[in-house]
Amino acid sequence: MTEEELNRGLRDVMERTTPPPSMDSSSALKRGRTARRRRRLTWSGIAVVPLVAGIALAPQLLGSRDPGGQVGDLVAAGGTPSPHPSSETSEPAASTAPSKAPSARKSGDPWPEGQTDRTASAGPRVVRVTKLLEDLSSAVPERFTAPDLKDSDGEPLRNPQAQYASSDGEPDYWEYAATIPVEHDGKVGQLRVQSTTPNGxxxxxxxxxxxxxxxxxxxxxxxxxxxxxxxxxxxKGGGDFDQWASYRHDDGTVVILAQSRKFERQSKPPLTQPIFTSAQLAELVTSATFKLSE
Structure with missing residues (x-):
């Protein structure tokens, strides 16, 4: 629209809405001044419209950038800005499948989860077996302690180990084991717990x-x-353990809890009594405390 067309449109509106002037000169003068003020306000409003539109649009343009710096869809004034790209155009996030053992082991298959041999040295397997060691220590009766003793070579007697247990042709499964020394009155025996995941x-x-x-x-x-x-x-003696209890859970997880009054790898004398009774061994081995199923 040109300036002349705009002026003509304003005059048409004013002519249609302004009543016939009075013959009173003072009234005519007053109406003339009012009309002039209206024209000035009209021109001011027209000039402000582009500025207001730009200000109103700016937050929407800025709002279309998410905190991560990604630009979203631009929308018309009055719409709702989309903070993220459309699902139709965004690319799916890349996913990396975790390394795992084969469903049935074959000769020459690599060790699972980046291991160099059967024994896990890092990762979630080590976390699980370390907790198993702690749970075994917590289960020791009050009259006994589970000290951090070492053997004659300086190696700790408290020993957790997680290993991949499958042989060729077997489904993959794991064996978690923890051994601790148990002391009473200067005499030392041992406990061992072993939890084997379902092996089919x-x-x-x-x-x-x-x-x-x-x-x-x-x-x-x-x-x-x-x-x-x-x-x-x-x-009847002669072995590493005097007694043990074994239980298979419904899902196939097998837990064994073994005890001995002696611990060969250290110099202290053996215990004079068992750590647990047969009933206590049986109760502990069936609990969820020592059950590791994966």
């Missing part, structure tokens, strides 16, 4: 399962622990 093998009779641990020599009896059947093996 079916359930077997409790004593048969228990005798698969550490040679299995000794007599076995089935102990009831809150309705759960636990195989408890008691040896």
């Amino acid at each position: 093998k079916g359930a077997i009779e409790p004593c048969k399962l228990a005798k698969q641990f550490w040679g299995g020599s000794g007599s076995c009896k089935v102990v009831d622990a809150g309705g759960k059947k636990v195989g408890v093996v008691t040896t």
Whole structure:
């Protein structure tokens, strides 16, 4: 629109809305001054419109940039700015599948999770077995302690270990084990807990399962622990452990808790009594405390 067309439009409006002038000269003069002020205000309003529009649009343009510096969709004045790119145009985030062991191990397969051998030296496996060691220490009865002792070579007797346990042709599964010295009145024995993740093998009779641990020599009896059947093996001595309990959870996780009155790798004399009774071993081995299923 040109300036002349705008002026003509304003005059047309004024002519249609202004009543016929009075014959009174003072009234005519007053109306003339009022009309002049209106024209000035009209021109001022027209000049301000582009400025106001620019100010109103600026926040929307600025608002279309998210805190991460990504520019979103621009919208018309009065609309809602989109703080992020449209889902139709944005690219999906890249994902990296975690390294894991094969579903059935074959000769020559690499060790899982970047390991150089069966034993995990870092990562979530080590975190889990370290907690298992701490939980075993916490389970020691009050009259005993679980000191941080070392053997004759200076190696700690408190030992957690997580290892990949599958052999060729077996599904992948893991074995977590923790051993601690247990002391009472200057005498030292040991505890060992072992938790094996489900390995695809079916359930077997409790004593048969228990005798698969550490040679299995000794007599076995089935102990009831809150309705759960636990195989408890008691040896005649000569081995590393005097007694252990074994239990298979419903999901296939197998937990073994073993005890011994002696600890060969240190110089202190052996304990004169067992750390746990048979019933206590059975109760602990069925608890969720020592169950690691993955």
